[in-house]
Amino acid sequence: MSEAVEQPSPDSPGFRRALKKLASRLPLHTVIVIVVLLWMTPAFGLLISSFRPPSEIASTGWWTAFQTPFKFTLDNYRTVLAQNRMGQSFLNSLIISVPSTVIPILVAGFAAFAFAWMKFPGRDFLFIFVVALLVVPIQMTLIPVLRLLADVRLVGTFPGIWLAHTAYGLPFAIFLLRNFFAALPRELLESAYLDGASNLRIFFRLIFPLSVPAIASLTIFQFLWVWNDLLVALVYLQDPSKSPMTVTINNLVSSFGTQWQLLTAAAFISMMLPLALFFALQRYFVEGITAGAIKG
């Protein structure tokens, strides 16, 4: 703090003007702060409750937890991870989500490359047709795909759900990547062709590195879509030992509906990774999620 700087005195006109401006903007700030608090409170209550002993959760509201003596515990997390398959489910969610993100993006990348940079009859029509499939609700595919997977004994297996998620993710991924690829500088690719580079080389050494922003957004969107999915896992993965967290939590809700110590801890475990992604990669995150919302 420098003493030389003139402190605005309460009577100076500048201070009064600032005060007046603040007063006129006070309703705006109040509304925004109230909305933000309202939006955060439900999740905050869950987080606090997940650290409270079961007897406390069941008898008093979470907002009373800030009165002394503090009673916080990690037992809920220990219990739910060990006894309610949440540890295994976390792993299952990863085992499901990682291939279900990598495979569709790779496959979509190949197709997007062809759509953006190769000439073949019916290209524009085919591209519009693929994008139009965005409108198909997953429900429209459940019965035939379930029967198909049953025929090849892939119901209740990880490869079965990888295949389904790959297909469901393709229309949007192709749409997004083709748009990005087509906007890349043409001269760059032409000179690579003239240098005699193969398509594969151009794809992996040139297109992919140049498309990192689009691929990052797409990866986050597809990963979270699969991580947060309930319906596809419920239908195709009918094996409790392979359930992702969404299915396990759903089962906990229906069998231990009032055991809040389990439910709150379980829900928070499932939220940790998405929240970490949000805070670490906010820009790609918002881009990916908002672009992907058009997915049918």
Next chain:
Amino acid sequence: MPRLLTKLLESNRQRAGRPSPRSLVAWLWLLPALAFIAVFLIYPVVDTFRISFMNADSTAYIGIGNYVHVFTSRATQDALLNNVLWLSFFTLLAVGLGVVLAVLTGRVRYESLAKAAIFIPMAISFVAAGVIWKFVYAYSPEGFSQIGLINATGTSMGLPPVAWLVQQQIAYTGQVLPTPLHTNNFALILVGVWMWTGFAMVILSASLKGIPVEIIEAARVDGASEWQVFWRILLPMLSPTIAVVATTLIIQALKNFDIVWVMTAGNFNTDVVATLMYKQMFNFRHFGQAGALAVILLLAMIPVMLINVRRFRA
């Protein structure tokens, strides 16, 4: 999206002179994607249409019987009405709040922080959101300690506790309104609004920033009040974006499954088409009925998409 599409196709046509490999190579690159799409999207859509005209285990064709049942049985009628409630109130509330919050947050210095707080629910699963809100709505009978935020607030003001996810008559007044105007439906819709308002806000906020400042300044110089600026300038200029956001939300409302499944499992008259379809598949083992419900979902979504495309062409 469609405008983007046509623009990109045009830019592609201009590129016709570039060196191009033979088309056989192109098909090779497309092959994996097309195989997945054919097996897991196109064939199933066609097959679901077929199944919807067949009996429970798809062994015999029964004509339009499944569709007749869908539109005449009480359970499916209610589910359809619930979906109508979802797509109207969910869309209206999320878009309305999204517009207001986009305009308001754009005027403060902590804009990105405020927007992040409202956008965060988009990151988590509907399942986690369901648990969060089940806890907010938690209910204990009168005289017992209320651990749910809403009932604790209500009882502290002398109001009776309400079983928000069970009760169908309007809270506190006890008024009985016709299906689907039930308290528990609105309680579920609110969870959807909590999750999706951030989406509407972010998209609308980006579009708002695209409106030239000069236009707004000119209106202010001409003596327009902030209210008039909002209704006469911002809202009309945002309307194409509002249409896109609204159609996206309508499609989400139509497909809505998770929130209802986790929070009420469709009990107490909260079923929507997607939850009913799941029950037809796994509880009643009637694939014909399930197929018909899926077809209805698809048919309801197509006009929404077409409206959007037409808006952009106009």
